[in-house]
Amino acid sequence: MSRRSERAEREMSRRRHRRVVMMVVAAVAGVALVGGAGAAWAAGSFDTWLSAEPRCDAPVELTVVADTAIARPVKAIAAEYDAREDACSRTDVVAQDSADTAALLASGNGSDIDAWIPDSPVWLVRMAASARSLGRDVPNLALERSIASSPVVFAATVSGADAFAGRSLSWTDVLSGDLPTLLADPEASSASLNGLQAMERAVPIGQARQFQNAMIRLSDGAPARVDAAFASLVVSPPGTVAIASEQQVAMHNHDDASSPMLALYPSDGTLALQFPFLRLLDESELAKNLDAGGEPEGDEDTRAELEQRARQLDALKIALWDDSDRFAAEGFRDGTGGGELDQDGVIADATEVGSAAASAQVSILRTWGVVSLRSRILSVIDVSGSMEEPTVTGLRRIDLLQQAASSTVSQLSEAVDVGVWAFSTTRIGDQDWEDLSPIEPLADESHRTQVLDVLASLPARLGGATGLYDTTLAAVKQVRAAYDPETVNSVLLLTDGRNEDENGISRDQLLDELAALGEDGKQVPVVLVGIGPDTDLESMRLIAEATGGAAYSAQQPQDLKTVLTDALSQRSCRPNC
Template identity: 35%
Template sequence: MGRHSLPDAATTDDTRSRPRVRRRTVAVAASLVLAVAAGTGAAVRTGLLSFPDSCADDAVRIDLAASPDIAPVVRAAADRARAGGVRSDGQCMDVRVVARHNHEVAELLATGSNSPDYEVWLPDSAVWADRVQTTGDGVPLTPAGNIALSPVTFAAVAEAGEGLGWPDRTYTWAELSSAATSSERLRLGSGDPARSATGLLALTAVAGSARGSGSGSDTAVAAAAKALSQRVADTDTAAAATLARAESGEAAGDPARNQAVFLSEQAAFAYNKGAGQDIPDLRLFYPSDASPALDFPYELVDETSLSTDESRAATRFMALLAEPASRRALTAAGFRAPDQEVPEALVAAAGGRAPQPFADRGDTSGALPSDVLQQTLGMWTITVQSARLTTVVDVSGSMQTPVPGRGMQSRIDVTRETLRQALANFTPEDEIGLWEFATGLDGSRDYRELVPTDPLGPVGASGSQRARLTRAFDDLAAVPNGATGLYDTTLAVFRQAQDGYVKDKFNALVVLTDGSNQDRLSISRSALIAELEKLDDPNAPVPLIAIAIGPDADLDELVEIADATGGAAYQVSDPAEIEAVILKAIMTVGQKSRAPQE
């Protein structure tokens, strides 16, 4: 079997010259840490990069891919271990550390098609590990602990920070976002949430904060994301580089420069250190209503494929990263150590100051749920690209079935309500249409177009596409004797969606059904799949997002159909889950389209 090549792998100076040794299933990494921690008393010397003579022939090699911000500290620890002859079960450790962008490694691991060429991954956030496990057939990852922490902050240049009342005034995430996006004079930037955990965590915190503040919040968040999308950078370092520097006279002038960015505390520390001044350039706000943080998880990659020696060496090295010398190096680089008091000198150097609540960001207790992060990423995807979605709703008789735990509400009742709510996630530039389907719905046809797929237009305008869709959702009703005419409907709507494909938008079909195809006169499943595969155009992709509602829907059937278009299929027990699943599916399908091809 082939092996993944890491991005920019040619730039490394280390290649794997040793053969793979005997493999066996090993115990969970957390238990191994306890076993090896007892042997952590070996002395570590600094200043030498080569092995002692006694280690030349028996070293256990571990390849470790690390987030670029923490890679220098981890590489220095590996050099100390190599020079000091630190051993694992009597063997020296040859840990090779390479810096790799987190999103690139996540995309590679998410494909799951080949074995990776490293044993440990140290991304900046568990966000990336979650994405690997929820996207495609991801390579298995085993979390073994956290190496460092760095809270996500709102970093402003001095003039803007003082204008917002720093340090005495505190804000919620929603209040900070509103202050930044409502003023043309305060330009807010961020790392791209699709490529930056900092950007994703911040945007999710903003969305959660806004939803807790009152009605109309979803639309406001989508609008804020749209504004933010005009000022994103690929990485946090690139986002920090967009900040206006006061000494250059840029603070109020250059419209290409930002006055504030979402930034980790460590990135702000590094930015200020790079300025070479005694007084930090940045003013950090630590929002009062949530505390997302980068948590730097230490992940064993495909643990069952590791040899016993490799697994023990990997966990031995993790223990080394928790020793005092490594902790001091982490602090010196602007990272917080897990489960330790917050170093105020570090916070001050990064740009924080009391009464900003920086001390509340010392652990991951405020970690945001994985499903909430996925919803945010789905919303971001459609916000940045703009979407062209045709929604296709099953109105067969079975959609009248009551939903357990919802009184007298039927599947079609809850579906209507959820679709109305989901509409708030889309901006005026997004294009949404609606079809319904059941056997005999329109003469000999099983389907009917209710609202053509067009831009939504202004929020609240009575004659807008948004208003037409809301009325059409309200009018959806199950056909008492109608059966599920899935195959003919899918082919017809796919053909029309391809004919109406709009470049530079996320084009997709969303099919909601609670059953399997029941039209005996329709095209067969095999013929449908063959036709979809023939029509599928990689230059004009229209993936099918299929959602099976309830236990009677045939998920396997929908998976097979969706796969033919590059799409995905999901099952929900309650139609109220549809909104979240649509956003998750948009993220997943978009991730598939960005994954490198083997």
């Protein structure tokens, strides 16, 4: 039973007991009522007696999870609100990184959370995508306006400020490489992600490759967090900056006076972190109390408890919105980007900020995941006869796959090793696969060219049926043969069908062997991408589960490039996603 269910049950029991007691003492209560009213009348306080607030017998227990950057002022404001005479709540404010809360909610383990305050609305989109990829229902959250904000700036050490004297800094300088920049991992830092979007907006029309090149450069040795970027900044050459929020600069100076930072504001504009109030909408308690006909059945107490919870959350939210001074003391602007600050290292007046776009940021993260991770990938591509089938675009399945794969390989960083196999039945004698390019670093330009040439040749290699199971097992063994414990070792398999090799191993045999191979700790996740409506999604899912991989489906031709990018960008967490 969830904590809410237990509270509702206790409340219902208490109220039933109270009704019985009230019936027994009705007469006494009546006498007391008349006596009390008479005493109030005699004392001249009858109006006060009538308007008295009901006593709070059972405070509503609220759990609010706030990003670690903003948890301290949220906790203080919540405590003050709980102490008010007109409040009837007891609020537990939990400080947790937004990435961790998103993962918790996506996994279905956040049922006790009443509200969430992340450091960006994009976490709502990322959480929903993670929940879907795990096959779980997406938690129902209501997005309300931000309680605070903080613009993204360039942080520089005060000791090295002379290097920027008389100089105007811009996102264009970061794109071109003229401004040495430290960027914390945008998977965990919303300041970094907003900075990347600001950079993307500064890219000249027709020069999209400049943004990808900048990401590759920034990803090389990227610090895990902003505080790590600040630490690196102290020992970096003069003229180097780190991307951070204004609030992070202010709080660093407050907490560490030994290495003060200075916020420098981009001349071509910037974006801001937003801290929205997200209310979790849970109607499950009411649903449990509806009979088969849809009529309420003894749910009055539960409905009252939910309504009381909603009222307390509304009041707490308003208290957070109204206390801009408390947030300003922690280095935050108000929810609309305004307000004044009195903090070392930042300007007093608010700077103009643009609005971030969640969809654009999700796309940026996909690309970042592709270009940044050090990994070894064996790409295994279906060249069976069915890949000849045309799609609604007029192109064949193999043409679409070749275009998407070539585009993706072109984006991969030099830290990635890639090999390519083609497979169908009896490619070489009874063998269902053919090694077309070994797993070698793309840093070797001749190898990158070879991989792209192999991909371009795939349409001419079509033929045979789909030898899925034998090929999958052989691919995993091939990657394990030169396993590198310092990187992600994986198989990326693209297919449009189901296993058609009657002379090969069965699915059960494959799953058993894959499980046995993984017992030594050398995990090789298999990430499968199904193309078109004829793929065996059930087998793909089982193979993915057995190896700690994932299974994706590109039902429509236009989905292939996005799905392929997603599959590669999530390889960083395999096999522990």
